[in-house]
Amino acid sequence: MEHFVIVGGGAAGHQAARGILDVQPQARVSLVSREPQLPYDRPHLSKGFLASQSQEPALLAGHELYAEPGVERIGGAWVAEIDRQAARVQLDSGDSLAYDKLVLATGSRVRTLPAAIAQTPVHYLRTFEDALALRSRLIADAHVVVIGGGFIGLEVAAAARQRGCRVTVVEALGQLLARSGCEPLSRWVQALHVAQGVDIQLQVSVSAIERGPSGKTVVQTSAGPVLADLVVVGIGVQPNVELASACGLAVEDGIVVDSTCATTDASIFAAGEVTRYTVAHLGVRTRSESWTAAGEQGRAAGRAAAGDSLASYAEVPWLWSDQYSSAIQCLGLPALAHTYSFIGDVDADQWLALGWSQEDQLVCAIGANRNRDISAIRRSLKRNDALAEQYTATLASAKTTTGK
Numbered sequence: 141m142e143h144f145v146i147v148g149g150g151a152a153g154h155q156a157a158r159g160i161l162d163v164q165p166q167a168r169v170s171l172v173s174r175e176p177q178l179p180y181d182r183p184h185l186s187k188g189f190l191a192s193q194s195q196e197p198a199l200l201a202g203h204e205l206y207a208e209p210g211v212e213r214i215g216g217a218w219v220a221e222i223d224r225q226a227a228r229v230q231l232d233s234g235d236s237l238a239y240d241k242l243v244l245a246t247g248s249r250v251r252t253l254p255a256a257i258a259q260t261p262v263h264y265l266r267t268f269e270d271a272l273a274l275r276s277r278l279i280a281d282a283h284v285v286v287i288g289g290g291f292i293g294l295e296v297a298a299a300a301r302q303r304g305c306r307v308t309v310v311e312a313l314g315q316l317l318a319r320s321g322c323e324p325l326s327r328w329v330q331a332l333h334v335a336q337g338v339d340i341q342l343q344v345s346v347s348a349i350e351r352g353p354s355g356k357t358v359v360q361t362s363a364g365p366v367l368a369d370l371v372v373v374g375i376g377v378q379p380n381v382e383l384a385s386a387c388g389l390a391v392e393d394g395i396v397v398d399s400t401c402a403t404t405d406a407s408i409f410a411a412g413e414v415t416r417y418t419v420a421h422l423g424v425r426t427r428s429e430s431w432t433a434a435g436e437q438g439r440a441a442g443r444a445a446a447g448d449s450l451a452s453y454a455e456v457p458w459l460w461s462d463q464y465s466s467a468i469q470c471l472g473l474p475a476l477a478h479t480y481s482f483i484g485d486v487d488a489d490q491w492l493a494l495g496w497s498q499e500d501q502l503v504c505a506i507g508a509n510r511n512r513d514i515s516a517i518r519r520s521l522k523r524n525d526a527l528a529e530q531y532t533a534t535l536a537s538a539k540t541t542t543g544k
């Protein structure tokens with residue numbers, strides 16, 4: 141019987157295990173993960189979890205499979221090396237595991253500030269332990285300084301406001317969500333936070349975070365010092381590609397995979413936030429920082445590794461963010477948009493922006509409280525159906541506007 145080894149116990153690794161068992165219910169599967177917990181829901185950590193009293197992570201659906209006789213979960217363990225010649229992975233405990241098929245689902249880690257800037261402890265948010273530590277500090281009237289105006293930083297800002305904290309968001313660029321949205325979304329999300337009492341500081345850089353008087357922290361910024369009770373840093377992630385590069389797999393800011401999730405070694409597959417894959421609909425390669433993508437690609441990788449010749453993943457990236465009572469969704473790649481057309485008023489609660497390439501191809505859709513539209517567009521792209529006329533009709537208006 142084949143032995144499948146999965147490295148990584150996030151959404152991608154967990155779904156890979158499910159995918160393998162879909163195809164080979166009796167398969168021998170070993171999942172190695174640094175996390176001691178069963179696979180859990182990461183997006184929940186910056187949303188409901190920060191508002192809750194829960195002392196446990198929200199486990200992923202299907203976690204019962206780790207109690208199955210053929211499935212072994214090795215938690216709290218680290219894979220230090222892959223020996224492709226011998227088809228073995230080496231754990232830092234000294235143990236090693238032989239594999240027939242290997243799935244790399246090693247995800248990402250947070251980008252950290254250099255020690256010369258972060259001279260005193262700051263919070264990051266990636267793991268359950270990070271969320272527990274952060275939540276214990278979100279007490280009424282504490283002043284929280286969030287460095288980074290991306291999705292994670294803004295979700296933390298919203299959760300902190302809801303817990304009665306005072307919040308300042310410091311962003312080096314001239315707009316919030318600069319990487320993942322469009323200019324109207326940046327303005328809209330800024331207004332949303334300002335209305336909730338968040339102090340947003342744009343084009344402000346941080347030069348040092350130092351110990352201040354009476355247990356406070358001083359954040360030295362280009363706009364002057366800010367006194368904080370705690371500092372949360374959300375400045376992006378970097379993919380955990382080191383294992384893959386060290387054993388000679390192709391890596392380009394992510395492990396390169398084809399539509400079957402295979403790497404450049406036919407017995408090694410990869411899935412989730414660590415991969416760079418081709419989005420079939422747009423014909424470009426990307427690395428997606430999205431929960432849904434990680435799970436769907438993980439499932440496909442597991443199925444492909446187990447021999448399902450139809451298993452593939454080449455979907456348009458899609459992610460969502462919940463802040464206060466608003467839902468933001470981004471489908472596709474805003475970086476490819478040349479012009480935008482809009483449905484609804486971008487200064488109101490609900491609107492939809494459609495991003496078009498120079499060749500009039502829909503390359504992204506960004507929605508504020510328009511989840512149904514995003515789902516409809518996503519379904520059309522998935523099935524390769526023509527877009528509904530209500531969306532394509534807006535293209536004419538886009539041609540009268542230019543830029544983003």
Ligand SMILES: Cc1cc2nc3c(=O)[nH]c(=O)nc-3n(C[C@H](O)[C@H](O)[C@H](O)COP(=O)(O)OP(=O)(O)OC[C@H]3O[C@@H](n4cnc5c(N)ncnc54)[C@H](O)[C@@H]3O)c2cc1C
Nearest residue numbers: 148149150151152174183219247248412413430431434459
């Ligand atoms: C706080 C937070 C909120 C988020 N909110 C949203 C959201 O609202 N919407 C959305 O679409 N996305 C969101 N995301 C992003 C989404 O959660 C990720 O894209 C997704 O979890 C990636 O899953 P993954 O399995 O690829 O990687 P990960 O979840 O990073 O899992 C990687 C796993 O690999 C393990 N690992 C790595 N290297 C090794 C090794 N050498 N040995 C052993 N184990 C190893 C890690 O410990 C981990 O278990 C959020 C992320 C965070 C952190």
